[in-house]
Amino acid sequence: MSDWDESADFDAWEAQSLSAQAMAARPAPYLDTLNAPQRAAVERLDGPVLVLAGAGTGKTRALTARIAHLLNTGRARPNEILAVTFTNKAAREMKNRIGALVGGVIEGMPWLGTFHALNVRILRAHAELAGLKSNFTILDSDDQLRLMKQIIQAEGIDEKRWPPRLLASLIDRWKNRAWSPAMVPPDEAAQFDGKGASLYALYQDRLKTLNAADFGDLLLHVVQIFQAHPDVLAKYQRWFRYILVDEYQDTNIAQYLWLRLLAQGHRNICCVGDDDQSIYGWRGAEVGNILKFEKDFPGAEVIRLEQNYRSTAHILAAAGSVIHQNETRLGKTLWTEAPGGEKVRLIGHWDGEEEARWIGEEIEALIQGTRGNAPVSADGIAILVRASFQMRAFEDRFLTIGLPYRVIGGPRFYERAEIRDAMAYFRVVVSPDDGLAFERIVNTPKRGLGDKAQQEINRVARENGVSLLEGARILVEGGGLSAKARKGLAELVAGFDRWRAWNRALAAGTVADGELLVTDDRPETDGPLTHVELAQVILDESGYTEMWRTDKSPEAPGRLENIKELVQALEEFENLQGFLEHVALVMDNEQDESAPKVSIMTLHGAKGLEFPAVFLPGWEDGLFPSQRSMDESGLKGLEEERRLAYVGITRAEEHLTISFAANRHVYGRWQSALPSRFIDELPKDHVEVLTPPGLYGGSYGASSPGGGFGADSLPGVMRGSDLETRAANADAYNSPGWARMQARRGQYGTSQPREARNLVIDAKAVSARTVGERVFHQKFGYGEVMEIEGDKLTIEFDKAGTKRVVASFVTAADEAPF
DNA sequence: ATTCCCGGTATTTTT
DNA sequence: TACCGGGAAT
Numbered sequence: 008m009s010d011w012d013e014s015a016d017f018d019a020w021e022a023q024s025l026s027a028q029a030m031a032a033r034p035a036p037y038l039d040t041l042n043a044p045q046r047a048a049v050e051r052l053d054g055p056v057l058v059l060a061g062a063g064t065g066k067t068r069a070l071t072a073r074i075a076h077l078l079n080t081g082r083a084r085p086n087e088i089l090a091v092t093f094t095n096k097a098a099r100e101m102k103n104r105i106g107a108l109v110g111g112v113i114e115g116m117p118w119l120g121t122f123h124a125l126n127v128r129i130l131r132a133h134a135e136l137a138g139l140k141s142n143f144t145i146l147d148s149d150d151q152l153r154l155m156k157q158i159i160q161a162e163g164i165d166e167k168r169w170p171p172r173l174l175a176s177l178i179d180r181w182k183n184r185a186w187s188p189a190m191v192p193p194d195e196a197a198q199f200d201g202k203g204a205s206l207y208a209l210y211q212d213r214l215k216t217l218n219a220a221d222f223g224d225l226l227l228h229v230v231q232i233f234q235a236h237p238d239v240l241a242k243y244q245r246w247f248r249y250i251l252v253d254e255y256q257d258t259n260i261a262q263y264l265w266l267r268l269l270a271q272g273h274r275n276i277c278c279v280g281d282d283d284q285s286i287y288g289w290r291g292a293e294v295g296n297i298l299k300f301e302k303d304f305p306g307a308e309v310i311r312l313e314q315n316y317r318s319t320a321h322i323l324a325a326a327g328s329v330i331h332q333n334e335t336r337l338g339k340t341l342w343t344e345a346p347g348g349e350k351v352r353l354i355g356h357w358d359g360e361e362e363a364r365w366i367g368e369e370i371e372a373l374i375q376g377t378r379g380n381a382p383v384s385a386d387g388i389a390i391l392v393r394a395s396f397q398m399r400a401f402e403d404r405f406l407t408i409g410l411p412y413r414v415i416g417g418p419r420f421y422e423r424a425e426i427r428d429a430m431a432y433f434r435v436v437v438s439p440d441d442g443l444a445f446e447r448i449v450n451t452p453k454r455g456l457g458d459k460a461q462q463e464i465n466r467v468a469r470e471n472g473v474s475l476l477e478g479a480r481i482l483v484e485g486g487g488l489s490a491k492a493r494k495g496l497a498e499l500v501a502g503f504d505r506w507r508a509w510n511r512a513l514a515a516g517t518v519a520d521g522e523l524l525v526t527d528d529r530p531e532t533d534g535p536l537t538h539v540e541l542a543q544v545i546l547d548e549s550g551y552t553e554m555w556r557t558d559k560s561p562e563a564p565g566r567l568e569n570i571k572e573l574v575q576a577l578e579e580f581e582n583l584q585g586f587l588e589h590v591a592l593v594m595d596n597e598q599d600e601s602a603p604k605v606s607i608m609t610l611h612g613a614k615g616l617e618f619p620a621v622f623l624p625g626w627e628d629g630l631f632p633s634q635r636s637m638d639e640s641g642l643k644g645l646e647e648e649r650r651l652a653y654v655g656i657t658r659a660e661e662h663l664t665i666s667f668a669a670n671r672h673v674y675g676r677w678q679s680a681l682p683s684r685f686i687d688e689l690p691k692d693h694v695e696v697l698t699p700p701g702l703y704g705g706s707y708g709a710s711s712p713g714g715g716f717g718a719d720s721l722p723g724v725m726r727g728s729d730l731e732t733r734a735a736n737a738d739a740y741n742s743p744g745w746a747r748m749q750a751r752r753g754q755y756g757t758s759q760p761r762e763a764r765n766l767v768i769d770a771k772a773v774s775a776r777t778v779g780e781r782v783f784h785q786k787f788g789y790g791e792v793m794e795i796e797g798d799k800l801t802i803e804f805d806k807a808g809t810k811r812v813v814a815s816f817v818t819a820a821d822e823a824p825f
Numbered sequence: 826a827t828t829c830c831c832g833g834t835a836t837t838t839t840t
Numbered sequence: 841t842a843c844c845g846g847g848a849a850t
Binding site: 092093094095096097121122123124145147148222223225254257286287289290393394395396416450453455456457458459460491492591592593609610611612614615630633634635636647651673674 | 826827834835836837838839840
């Protein structure tokens with residue numbers, strides 16, 4: 008990468024940095040906006056520093072100000088600062104904010120990035136020390152799994168009893184701990200039918216042969232290089248004079264070792280994190296790293312950021328009360344100067360559907376400001392769930408009432424099958440040795456190349472010691488396979504030859520106008536062929552686009568749309584190669600849609616975000632805290648779940664509503680559950696218990712008059728489940744929640760006029776659909792309109808059955824994309 | 826080689 | 841309930 012080339016001349020940079028030190032410190036206006044502890048975190052530049060930054064305490068502000076300060080005081084040049092984040096988003100944000108602080112004066116920071124991105128660069132520079140070539144490919148989890156599967160099959164292991172997934176997670180765990188195959192301790196190595204470590208070794212061998220590295224390797228290899236080659240390590244130690252780490256509580260052991268190695272000399276390391284927000288333990292993150300920071304770096308300064316600038320006092324009280332139940336924590340208490348605001352609201356429902364319905368109505372009220380509050384934009388509202396299956400109830404409900412929503416963190420763009428397929432074509436064009444990519448698309452679209460043909464290709468390739476693509480060529484030229492299969496394969500091989508030639512010509516800059524316009528499909532265009540056009544040609548000539556065009560499934564048009572988007576994305580890059588490198592590391596896709604929408608996401612996905620209004624549904628024992636977490640990790644698991652609750656609560660700025668349902672439709676089965684134990688941990692003084700609407704005139708429960716929220720005292724919990732219990736709790740009718748509920752009923756109960764609801768949705772809602780018309784729906788595909796009532800249509804979908812949906816969610820079938 | 830049907834399975838997922 | 845993977849049928 009160009010970044011690396013720029014900075015590779017180590018000594019030249021070092022010479023320059025000396026002059027930087029001589030630079031006079033300029034005034035530092037960014038310091039004035041900081042509170043005392045933030046300022047301490049910024050000004051304590053030397054030696055180890057741990058900044059314990061609670062949720063919403065201005066962590067990023069402190070971090071960026073610290074970097075600005077390093078630059079401003081002339082302590083370091085931009086290239087001498089190593090700043091590590093976990094996500095590309097965080098890296099991007101930091102870059103922007105630093106830019107804003109120091110003005111455009113200083114060129115970008117080359118070593119600000121994610122653990123993975125930074126390590127790719129380091130590894131590419133020393134690939135040979137890890138047995139790789141510097142142009143190694145980065146495998147995604149899909150490729151990884153396929154490789155494991157092949158190994159398991161080759162070893163004659165029963166896939167049913169020993170699924171590749173299990174091996175993958177095992178190896179992942181080991182890599183997170185920075186264990187090479189030889190280092191895996193015996194008891195661990197014996198896992199997976201006693202073959203764990205040997206399979207790990209085989210897998211690593213295969214990766215080397217493929218000149219590939221998986222995500223774990225990026226860290227593992229570099230740590231091993233640092234350990235085995237002190238000269239290399241020394242170079243980087245000198246190079247990075249100051250180290251900053253964001254989200255330190257999420258580091259795994261490999262990352263910890265990496266940091267410790269780099270910081271060893273000068274110990275100028277500043278880690279920022281929040282042990283209370285450690286929620287990725289199951290993914291290898293070690294809360295221990297942050298907990299034992301002072302031991303690891305004796306003399307470390309620990310700075311606590313506890314003043315919260317995000318939430319109301321009631322919300323903070325709720326968060327604090329819950330997290331205080333955790334034993335294993337460094338201890339922090341958030342406080343605010345903000346007023347109490349509205350209390351945290353708690354409500355129980357009979358079942359999950361009612362919960363979704365109620366939340367839908369609450370959101371509409373929030374948006375319209377009919378609850379006596381300033382209207383909240385849909386963008387400022389989020390529903391945070393523990394597990395993604397909970398999202399469906401909300402999607403269904405919002406689809407029916409026409410509430411615009413967006414699901415965040417679904418399958419990511421680059422993980423979609425069609426995108427992976429398309430990229431596999433590009434991968435083979437760019438690196439013909441990429442056997443995994445070749446395998447993925449040999450028979451996509453169908454070319455009559457089944458198992459047998461593919462095994463044949465494999466065999467020939469192995470016998471001749473060549474790549475799969477070359478193996479295929481030998482097979483074709485030698486007249487192997489059935490006539491039909493041979494024809495399909497011959498076309499594919501010829502296609503790759505052509506595309507590769509074009510790609511090479513592009514790289515060499517030897518493409519003349521019109522020179523390569525040899526295909527019938529490609530319309531004559533002016534100017535030289537670009538890599539974007541080449542990509543389009545590859546997808547067209549290979550028959551891939553055609554495959555989806557002829558596909559009748561409801562998702563086919565969307566897939567074509569995605570492919571189109573992919574090709575468009577290529578324009579941002581110089582060539583196919585650069586694009587592939589980017590995609591391997593930056594698997595995110597920011598979709599900035601214009602219309603305001605309510606966000607639905609998991610609690611994990613919400614970390615780092617904030618919203619004026621947050622709904623936390625599904626607080627039931629077993630679901631949240633998740634039974635599985637508790638079974639698998641005991642108290643540790645429970646504490647991590649509790650931290651998840653803390654993360655959820657602290658996302659809210661103004662309005663927070665926690666809810667639970669007595670019954671839930673899970674995997675097609677009805678399950679009942681008790682309210683979450685975390686509900687008992689909420690502080691009653693800061694919580695308002697609402698009485699759920701429902702049958703029997705509205706109420707079947709009461710708020711508890713004192714103490715916590717024992718399950719028995721909560722509305723919606725049907726212990727005993729009879730009317731007498733409900734009657735006994737008659738004081739519910741006097742509760743503020745009940746009064747409010749009554750008041751609200753009149754405003755937007757079931758008889759609410761349509762207009763009121765429609766304020767939320769598109770003005771075109773009542774569109775001109777006719778009975779019998781063919782329509783297309785984003786989620787349900789094609790269908791026929793059976794009935795029209797106002798803005799609601801009853802549609803018989805080809806695939807999804809009969810549904811009632813809002814008119815604005817469908818388009819005429821012939822206007823549908825593709 | 827492809828399709829179709831059955832049974833087993835089912836958190837959270839920054840790169 | 842929904843999806844995936846494997847085996848059998850075409």
